[in-house]
Structure formats: C-alpha cells, structure tokens
Amino acid sequence: MDQSEVMERVVKILTPWVKDEAALANVSMETNILEDLKVNSARLVDVVIAFEDDFDIEIADEDVDQVNTVGDAVNLISSKL
Amino acid sequence: MAEDGEPVADGRVAGAGRPAAAVSPRMARRHAIQRAVSIVMGPVWVTVTVVGMYFGYRYRIADVARVRREYRRLRAESDAPLLVCANHLTLVDSFLIAWALGSAGYWLWHPDELPWNTPERTNFGRTWLHRALLFVAKCVPITRGGAREDVGDVLERVKYLLSRGETALIFPEAGRSRTGRVQEDSAAWGVGRIVGAVPGCRVLCVYMRGRAQATWSDFPAKGDTMDVSLACIEPKSDAKGLRRSRDLSQQIIRQLVRMEEAYFDAR
Numbered sequence: 001m002d003q004s005e006v007m008e009r010v011v012k013i014l015t016p017w018v019k020d021e022a023a024l025a026n027v028s029m030e031t032n033i034l035e036d037l038k039v040n041s042a043r044l045v046d047v048v049i050a051f052e053d054d055f056d057i058e059i060a061d062e063d064v065d066q067v068n069t070v071g072d073a074v075n076l077i078s079s080k081l
Numbered sequence: 082m083a084e085d086g087e088p089v090a091d092g093r094v095a096g097a098g099r100p101a102a103a104v105s106p107r108m109a110r111r112h113a114i115q116r117a118v119s120i121v122m123g124p125v126w127v128t129v130t131v132v133g134m135y136f137g138y139r140y141r142i143a144d145v146a147r148v149r150r151e152y153r154r155l156r157a158e159s160d161a162p163l164l165v166c167a168n169h170l171t172l173v174d175s176f177l178i179a180w181a182l183g184s185a186g187y188w189l190w191h192p193d194e195l196p197w198n199t200p201e202r203t204n205f206g207r208t209w210l211h212r213a214l215l216f217v218a219k220c221v222p223i224t225r226g227g228a229r230e231d232v233g234d235v236l237e238r239v240k241y242l243l244s245r246g247e248t249a250l251i252f253p254e255a256g257r258s259r260t261g262r263v264q265e266d267s268a269a270w271g272v273g274r275i276v277g278a279v280p281g282c283r284v285l286c287v288y289m290r291g292r293a294q295a296t297w298s299d300f301p302a303k304g305d306t307m308d309v310s311l312a313c314i315e316p317k318s319d320a321k322g323l324r325r326s327r328d329l330s331q332q333i334i335r336q337l338v339r340m341e342e343a344y345f346d347a348r
Contacts, residue, residue, distance in 0.1 A: 034227075041225055041232075042255050045270035045327050052323070061274050061326055065233030 001081055006055075006074045013050045014070070017043050029071030037070075051077055104241045108234070112242060119219045120192045126217050127195075130176055131185040139304040140291075142181045148309045152182040155285060155313045156194070162243040162279045165196050166272060166333050167287040168263050168341065169252035170297050172204060177301070178250060178287050181309045196250035197242055199223045199235055225255055236271050243279045251275070253334050261296030263288075263337045273329030276316055284333055286312045288340035310340050 011027055018024050019038035023031065033039050039047060048064050051057070051073065057080040067073050104112075119126075134140045142148060156163070167178055175198045179188065188195040202222040205211055215222055223235045239249045255269035276282045291305035301307070314336055318328040 042267050042269050045323055049323050049327070058322055061278075061323060062233065064323070065229040068229055 001078075003074055003078060006077050006081075007070070009054060010051070010070060010073050010077065013054055014039065014047060017047055027070060029069065029074065031070045032068055033070060033073070034068070055081065057081065104237055108238060108241065112238065115216055115219070116193075116247075119217055122217045123189050123192055123195075126214075127185050127188050130218075131180055134173075134176060134180060138300070140177065140301060141304075141306045142177070143292075143306050143308045145181065148181050148311065149183055149187070151311050152285075155311065158313070159281075159283060160246070161281040161283050161315075162246070163248050163283050163285055164239075164243060164272075164276060164279075165248060165250040165285045165287060166253050166337070167250065167289060168337050169254050169257050170261065170290065170294055171257065171301050172299050173301070174252070174289065175200070175250050177307055178289055178309075181287075181289065181307065193245075193247045195219060196248045197221060197239070198250050199239065201225055201256070202227075232271065236275055239275050240278050243275070243282060249275075253330060253337070257297040259297060261294075263334065263341045265331075265334055265338055268327070268330040268334040270323070270326050270330050272333055273316070273326035273331075276329045276333070277318070277325050281315075283313055283315050284336075286314060286333065286336045286340060288337060288344060290341075290344060308344065310344065312336060312340060 007029070011024070014033065014037065015024065017037075017039045019040075020036065023036045023038070027037070031037060033047070034041055034044070044064065044067075048059055048067070052059055055077050057077065059076065059080070063076055067076060165178065167174060171177075175196070179195060183191070183194070197219045199221050200215065200223070202224045205215055205220070205222060212222075221235055221238050224231060239251070243249060251272055253269050253272040254264050254267045255271075256267070258264050258267075276284060287309065289307050289309045291301040291307050293302040293305045314332065316329040316332040318325045318332075320328050
C-alpha cells in the first residue's frame with residue numbers, strides 16, 4: 001500500500017472526529033490533527049484505535065506521542081504495514 | 082554513568098519499597114530538584130495557601146475530620162502507588178482537595194503524600210512568577226492538546242513519581258467540566274496509560290463540589306463549603322495496548338460519575 005492510499009484512509013478515519021471541516025478540505029501531510037483539524041485530544045485514542053482496526057496493526061501507547069500531524073500518522077502506519 | 086537520554090533507574094523514596102520507573106537522568110534530576118525545593122519551601126507555600134483559602138476566601142470543607150480520617154485509613158490500607166483522580170469544576174480544585182485530605186501540618190510532616198499536580202500551562206504558566214510558583218507548589222504543567230511528545234513527557238514524569246511512592250493528582254476529564262457534571266465521554270486516555278504502567282496502582286477517586294457551585298468557574302464562591310467524598314479503586318483490564326489504557330480511564334471516570342450521582346441523590 002503506498003503512502004497516498006494510507007493518507008486517503010487516514011483522512012477518512014479522521015473525518016468523524018474533525019470539528020473544523022474547512023481544514024479537512026485542505027488537508028496535507030503537515031496538517032496538525034489537534035490544532036488544525038480541532039480533533040478533541042481526549043478522543044485521539046479513539047482515532048488511533050480506529051487506525052489499528054482499519055489497518056490491522058498494533059500501535060503502542062508511546063507511539064501516539066509521535067503523532068502530531070496527519071503525516072506523522074501516515075508514516076507511523078506505513079512503518080507497521 | 083548513564084548519559085542524558087538513556088533510561089536509568091533512579092533512587093526511591095525512603096520506605097516506598099519498590100523500584101522507581103526508568104526515566105532519563107535529566108528528568109530524574111529535575112524531579113529531585115523540584116521535590117527538594119518544594120519540601121524546603123513547604124512551610125511557606127503550604128501555610129500561605131491554607132491561610133488564603135481559610136481566611137481570604139473563607140472556604141470550608143464539610144466534615145473535614147471525617148474526610149481526613151477516611152483518607153488516612155485508605156492510605157494505610159496499602160503502600161501501593163496512589164493516584165488521586167477527581168472531578169474538576171474550578172481552577173483551585175487541586176488546592177482544595179489537598180486541604181480536604183490533610184491539614185497543613187500533615188502535609189509538612191508527610192511531604193511526599195502531598196499530591197503533585199498537572200495544571201494546564203495556558204491557565205497558570207503565563208509569566209515567570211507563575212512558573213516559579215508552579216515549580217515550588219509541586220506542579221508539572223501540561224499543555225492539553227499540545228505537542229504529543231510534551232504530553233508524553235508529563236505522563237512519564239507522573240509514572241516515575243508514583244513508582245517512587247509519591248502521589249499525583251489528575252483530573253481525568255482533562256479540563257473543567259463545561260456542563261458542571263462529570264463528563265463520561267471526556268475520559269482522558271493518559272490517566273489509564275499511567276495506571277496501566279504502574280504495577281498495583283490504586284486510584285483514589287475524589288468527588289468535590291461547593292454547595293454554591295452550579296457549574297464550572299475559575300473559583301468557588303467566597304465562603305463556599307465543599308462536600309467531599311472518597312472511594313479507592315484498583316482498575317483492571319484484560320485488554321491490551323491503547324484499548325487497555327482507554328478501558329482503565331473509563332473505569333475511573335465511571336466511578337466519579339457514580340459518586341456524583343450519590344452526591345445529588347443525597348441532596
């Protein structure tokens with residue numbers, strides 16, 4: 001699976017948690033999940049668990065500390081596929 | 082000798098009887114310095130805080146002797162690490178909770194039981210003076226929703242101090258409740274991550290509410306009396322990874338919801 005496919009699925013998974021839908025229209029690898037998309041930080045764990053389910057991977061608690069941007073999520077997921 | 086960035090097992094608080102969690106030497110040093118400063122300055126900041134709450138704001142804790150007795154009983158039950166988790170309605174909840182659990186004299190005599198706090202940096206850490214006061218008052222500021230690495234560092238620090246036999250206070254709703262009630266869907270997963278990583282960690286759930294407190298605010302009303310209830314739980318989960326952390330967090334917040342229901346049922 002190439003990065004653009006991962007990116008597409010990541011954005012699709014993020015969509016229900018995004019509060020700023022305008023930011024979603026211009027999403028890029030540099031888009032910050034909490035600051036730009038306004039995803040509630042308390043819900044970040046639900047987002048990452050959704051990544052686990054969708055991509056059939058396991059993500060450690062500590063790995064979540066590396067996820068700030070959409071690109072961070074894409075890279076983390078790609079490294080586990 | 083370990084270099085900065087390498088894990089190291091630091092010492093332990095006398096009598097804690099358990100190995101400390103591994104953290105970087107820099108974090109261990111910072112913690113040791115802050116702890117020492119806080120203890121040395123304790124007679125000043127603890128006393129000033131209590132005097133300010135009692136005489137300045139005229140706050141009172143309802144049936145304070147019972148609450149403190151209950152806290153000491155729960156504390157004496159086990160020497161396992163203890164994380165205090167509470168509902169959150171005002172900016173000074175952490176001070177009021179500490180005061181409810183023990184007198185100024187008790188905290189000066191048992192400084193490692195006085196909980197560390199993780200206040201929101203944007204509320205408290207704006208100026209140099211504020212940051213200095215936070216440092217002295219056992220605070221590890223956190224930027225909620227900030228860079229994940231910074232949040233992770235704070236969680237590591239809390240795990241470390243708990244494993245040393247010290248105590249921390251965390252608000253699992255990750256902010257003051259905007260509805261004035263415990264928000265079950267706001268359970269911060271970091272709390273479960275801490276509990277899951279510290280073997281045998283017990284959680285002292287504290288429900289505190291001023292009688293004049295209708296919803297959230299910066300401060301309780303002057304002269305308000307706080308009702309306080311305590312319950313000690315040991316969250317367990319068979320789940321793994323992130324699901325485990327989320328499950329543990331939810332158990333804690335559900336306990337606070339039950340305590341809130343009991344509070345309103347009794348009114």
